[in-house]
Amino acid sequence: MIHHVKFLRGLFDTKSHFSTLKESEATKGLAWRLIVSALLVGVLTFLSQWFIREDLIQTFVAEGAGMIGYDEASMLVTVVTALSGVFAIGMAILAVLLLALVFWIFYKDVGFKRLFIIFSYFLPIYIVTLLLDLPYYITFGLEHQYSVTSFGYLAHLAFDESFLSFFFGQFNLLIIGCFIVQIFALKVNTAKSTRYIVLTTTLIYLVVMTLIALYTYFSMMQGVQ
Amino acid sequence: MKKRIGILIGLLMLGGLMVGNSYILSEGMTTDDPVVVTNVLTSEETLYDTIIANGRVEPGESQAIFEEPQHGTVYDIHVNEGEEVFEGDVLITYENQEITRQLVSLRNNLDRLMVEMEQQNDQISTIESQISTERSNRDDDDPFDQTDQVIRQLENERDAMEYQRRLTNLQYSEQEEEIAYLEDQELHEIYSDVNGIVEHANYPNEVEEGQPLIRIQSDEFWNVNGTVTEYDLIQLHEEMEVEVEANVLPDQTFEGFLARLGSTPADEEQSIQAEGSNVTSYPFEVQLHDQSEDLLHGFHVNVYFEVEAEADAVVVQASAIETVYNEFTGDEENYVYQVEEGIARMQAVETGITNEQGVQILSGLEAGESVIDLEPLETIYEGMEVVVNDPPEES
Numbered sequence: 168m169i170h171h172v173k174f175l176r177g178l179f180d181t182k183s184h185f186s187t188l189k190e191s192e193a194t195k196g197l198a199w200r201l202i203v204s205a206l207l208v209g210v211l212t213f214l215s216q217w218f219i220r221e222d223l224i225q226t227f228v229a230e231g232a233g234m235i236g237y238d239e240a241s242m243l244v245t246v247v248t249a250l251s252g253v254f255a256i257g258m259a260i261l262a263v264l265l266l267a268l269v270f271w272i273f274y275k276d277v278g279f280k281r282l283f284i285i286f287s288y289f290l291p292i293y294i295v296t297l298l299l300d301l302p303y304y305i306t307f308g309l310e311h312q313y314s315v316t317s318f319g320y321l322a323h324l325a326f327d328e329s330f331l332s333f334f335f336g337q338f339n340l341l342i343i344g345c346f347i348v349q350i351f352a353l354k355v356n357t358a359k360s361t362r363y364i365v366l367t368t369t370l371i372y373l374v375v376m377t378l379i380a381l382y383t384y385f386s387m388m389q390g391v392q
Numbered sequence: 393m394k395k396r397i398g399i400l401i402g403l404l405m406l407g408g409l410m411v412g413n414s415y416i417l418s419e420g421m422t423t424d425d426p427v428v429v430t431n432v433l434t435s436e437e438t439l440y441d442t443i444i445a446n447g448r449v450e451p452g453e454s455q456a457i458f459e460e461p462q463h464g465t466v467y468d469i470h471v472n473e474g475e476e477v478f479e480g481d482v483l484i485t486y487e488n489q490e491i492t493r494q495l496v497s498l499r500n501n502l503d504r505l506m507v508e509m510e511q512q513n514d515q516i517s518t519i520e521s522q523i524s525t526e527r528s529n530r531d532d533d534d535p536f537d538q539t540d541q542v543i544r545q546l547e548n549e550r551d552a553m554e555y556q557r558r559l560t561n562l563q564y565s566e567q568e569e570e571i572a573y574l575e576d577q578e579l580h581e582i583y584s585d586v587n588g589i590v591e592h593a594n595y596p597n598e599v600e601e602g603q604p605l606i607r608i609q610s611d612e613f614w615n616v617n618g619t620v621t622e623y624d625l626i627q628l629h630e631e632m633e634v635e636v637e638a639n640v641l642p643d644q645t646f647e648g649f650l651a652r653l654g655s656t657p658a659d660e661e662q663s664i665q666a667e668g669s670n671v672t673s674y675p676f677e678v679q680l681h682d683q684s685e686d687l688l689h690g691f692h693v694n695v696y697f698e699v700e701a702e703a704d705a706v707v708v709q710a711s712a713i714e715t716v717y718n719e720f721t722g723d724e725e726n727y728v729y730q731v732e733e734g735i736a737r738m739q740a741v742e743t744g745i746t747n748e749q750g751v752q753i754l755s756g757l758e759a760g761e762s763v764i765d766l767e768p769l770e771t772i773y774e775g776m777e778v779v780v781n782d783p784p785e786e787s
Contacts, residue, residue, distance in 0.1 A: 307417050316406060320416040
């Protein structure tokens with residue numbers, strides 16, 4: 168049996184779509200979809216950075232304490248923007264690979280390959296998130312700190328603590344979407360109980376989110392100093 | 393159907409979240425308020441520099457008492473080591489044995505003269521009796537009576553004896569005066585000239601030749617003796633106020649004044665050594681205003697002389713200066729921040745002397761300009777929105 172990788176179907180008709188994956192001996196359409204998705208992620212990341220370019224240049228000039236002129240900063244930002252696009256392409260595929268590796272520890276019965284296929288469906292969710300955020304980058308520039316699909320802004324208003332804002336800033340369409348897709352996909356591909364799936368997924372997501380929030384928080388603190 | 397409702401609810405929630413976030417962003421509710429800053433004013437003032445010299449705590453007064461053989465031998469030392477003495481206290485008593493011997497001789501003479509005088513008195517009394525007897529035996533009717541002649545002879549003898557007695561009496565008085573004088577000289581006392589503590593007190597057989605029998609250190613005020621280089625010497629003058637810090641009492645500062653500034657090198661040996669390095673040291677003496685019980689003789693101290701370094705210097709408080717390491721030039725560059733229409737602007741400055749008064753600005757700022765006090769701020773950068781808190785404080 169061949170599993171046809173169809174991202175949209177996988178997102179909206181998750182259960183029945185992934186039920187074929189368990190019995191499949193081969194997949195079709197994964198590679199080009201993965202590559203196209205990663206490229207799209209790269210392009211959208213590049214565009215997001217490009218739209219906040221002016222703000223970034225101003226920040227570089229300011230933080231350069233008079234030692235970096237506008238032209239140097241502009242060149243630097245262009246290079247950083249271009250690199251961020253390339254970096255995003257690599258990171259998109261690497262993230263899928265890493266997630267598959269992490270969950271493989273808990274779902275040996277599913278197998279690494281199937282887990283990789285399941286997590287590849289996260290890329291279209293990320294693309295949608297990036298697309299939704301793009302107009303906000305254009306409109307608000309660097310003020311757009313968290314995804315518009317996240318609880319980051321609400322947390323920013325509710326708590327006087329940057330770490331919590333960064334943490335809740337990750338509760339966005341990407342995480343919630345990935346969580347739902349993953350739960351349904353794993354449910355039909357593993358013999359483990361639903362409770363086990365929810366528990367392991369929630370825990371790993373929380374750990375990853377906390378680590379990212381901590382990294383962002385300490386990066387910001389260093390920037391302030 | 394159930395799935396579609398779920399998706400619909402999900403989309404509605406997402407939409408609601410996006411609308412909410414859009415509102416928050418458009419209202420600028422997450423934008424941080426401008427940082428409140430305090431301005432400080434640059435001022436024009438005379439800058440002082442501090443010259444630091446090393447010194448040693450010495451007693452303000454001291455008295456060293458050496459043996460004085462001309463007064464005789466030491467009869468008694470009245471003080472002990474560590475004892476407190478006051479001005480006028482007896483320290484040493486000398487005994488002159490030569491005078492003692494003279495006194496014995498004189499007193500014997502005195503006794504002899506007393507005996508002589510008694511004898512003369514007796515003789516005079518005897519003669520007086522003889523004269524009275526002769527007068528009573530005189531026969532006025534006898535023209536050949538010799539009595540008057542005898543009486544005159546006796547009277548002459550009496551007068552001669554009285555003369556002798558007066559001479560003896562005079563000798564006696566002279567001897568008495570001599571004895572009184574020598575008695576004063578027999579025991580000679582040495583007194584303390586200062587109030588202080590006896591550092592050591594020894595009999596002559598207990599000290600080496602040339603060493604004092606008694607040394608008293610004043611405990612009423614301390615001096616600091618030290619040396620300064622010729623470069624520092626020309627900036628100092630007597631009577632200038634100084635601060636003193638003992639190495640072992642780092643939290644205490646003592647005030648005093650420069651009492652003496654030497655005009656000849658500290659000592660010959662030092663002078664010669666210094667010539668090799670082209671630096672000569674000169675002695676100075678500082679008198680402390682207040683006596684401190686914490687200071688002890690011999691403490692090593694730092695003496696701080698405040699001298700005028702720059703007149704009419706533009707000065708700003710140190711907390712307004714930001715030092716940035718320039719990776720391109722490898723130099724450290726100094727900046728201040730000034731507020732222009734609510735925005736912090738960096739201004740490069742060249743700095744000079746830094747001391748407690750502040751930092752001298754050689755270029756980049758004029759006196760009277762206001763700059764941001766950076767001390768209370770967590771961060772500041774060019775272009776940061778700021779609000780000035782108070783009218784500028786003079787630095």
